[in-house]
Amino acid sequence: MLTAIDQIANQNHLQIFKAIIPYIPRQEQRFFSFYIKMMEVQNVTHFFDRQSLTMQACSAGEGSPELSDILKDIRNYCDESESKIIDQITNMMTAMELFSAMSEPMEQEDYYE
Numbered sequence: 001m002l003t004a005i006d007q008i009a010n011q012n013h014l015q016i017f018k019a020i021i022p023y024i025p026r027q028e029q030r031f032f033s034f035y036i037k038m039m040e041v042q043n044v045t046h047f048f049d050r051q052s053l054t055m056q057a058c059s060a061g062e063g064s065p066e067l068s069d070i071l072k073d074i075r076n077y078c079d080e081s082e083s084k085i086i087d088q089i090t091n092m093m094t095a096m097e098l099f100s101a102m103s104e105p106m107e108q109e110d111y112y113e
Contacts, residue, residue, distance in 0.1 A: 001076055008047045009040035068093060 002010065017036050021029050068090060075086045
């Protein structure tokens, strides 16, 4: 799975070129690898040179992104032990939100119903 910046950087089918590297002669692999990386840098530079384009998560609206959304996206790129840590953090955040909601005083009209 590619991140948003990788998708921008890997335009022009650079992932295909990367897949070819192990199949070309060893002495040419280094040059080819550097060339691909330079093309990625060029693609990112061109993207940010266009004033009207920005990179933003779909879930990020006008305000600050939610930590849970960030953790969810990061988790896609973690190994198993890192994923477990993120799951623990997410579960702890959920528990804290529930505790906070339960500890809020009920409005007065709720007492009389």
